[in-house]
Amino acid sequence: MTRIIHHTRTLVYYDGPELFEASDQLGTKYLCLAVEDTEAGVRYLCVPVSNIRLSEFYHDAIDLRNIFKNPESEELFYTDIIDGDFNKLRLIPQPIQDLSQDWLPDSGFYLERPTIDEDTIAQESASRNRAIIHLALNPPEAREEPTIYRSIPQKYANPLYELANMRDELKIEEVSLIGRVISGVCDSGAWKLRSEEDGNEYSGVCDPESTVSLNGITLKTKLYKFVCKEKIEEFILSGKEKKKLLLISIEEA
Known part of the structure; x- marks a missing residue:
């Protein structure tokens, strides 16, 4: 059966999604990492992950390199994003033995959860000569609380997107x-x-x-x-x- 995944949320964004979560038609979850630009578009390496493995990653118990280097199901895939369309992505099997080491992320990468005091923010603001805002979107003290999602209205989404890309x-x-x-x-x-x-x-x-x-x-x-x-x-x-x-x-x- 051909596996088709769709983007569920972006975890790291840098001039485009660098790392995102996805799920397939059976509900299996994946982490997808941008690995190279191709003639077709941006290629992503995708690994199936369990809820336990995701929780370990989010709580700094396992880094991103180990997730891709030692996949739970011993499966890896890749997919190409064409024209920024993250819906109905067809997964192509990627033999682990043929995996380029250049595709693996560096060791020690976890989702960053910094604790920064006001003095540090003030110093950073002064050094850059602009206002600095740090947002705690997934604070550890709230990990047992219900997850709340909210859609951003279009009139706010476009200005936020433009600001993020300025x-x-x-x-x-x-x-x-x-x-x-x-x-x-x-x-x-x-x-x-x-x-x-x-x-x-x-x-x-x-x-x-x-x-x-x-x-x-x-x-x-x-x-x-x-x-x-x-x-x-x-x-x-x-x-x-x-x-x-x-x-x-x-x-x-």
């Missing part, structure tokens, strides 16, 4: 990458390149302000030099930084 541009640098193009999509300008220098894979998009195009690029065999603008942005609400590579020129290396 960002400051910290700096822009020019970087050069030499390597082989692993994938490229002419229509969207999305690309992925494996560097000859360090063996790492880098992904980005064509700079919309330039005339550069991926047309005529040969995948996986030819060496290219990609000159990019590396843009570092800080999300205003979370304070997290994100790097973006914008391709401005291509030449054969």
Whole structure:
């Protein structure tokens, strides 16, 4: 039977859902972790989890890496999110023996439940020169209380979404990458390149302000030099930084 899951709640959001809960047509729960960008969309690694395993994760008894590295049912799956649609996601079996270590999260990741005093918040606010608000959405003292859900009206949801995605541009640098193009999509300008220098894979998009195009690029065999603008942005609400590579020129290396 093909397993179809749907998103139930986002646990970590950083320029899109990084980790979310889902359930399938039989009520089995899953944790789904964003692992890479593909030509189709964002790929998520998904692991079935019991209520006990979820509770252990939420109460710091097991970290995220162990959940994916040692799945309870000895099953892993992946799914691709296309155009931001998180409904009716088809799961594809992922053999554990073929799992890329790059897909596993770092050790020691738990859902953060910080306890922060007022002095710390004041210092953080002064250092960033903006108001800082810390929300305790799942405080440990309320773990035995009934869970309360409430829908956010559309007129409030859009401003909140825009606020969460507002960002400051910290700096822009020019970087050069030499390597082989692993994938490229002419229509969207999305690309992925494996560097000859360090063996790492880098992904980005064509700079919309330039005339550069991926047309005529040969995948996986030819060496290219990609000159990019590396843009570092800080999300205003979370304070997290994100790097973006914008391709401005291509030449054969």
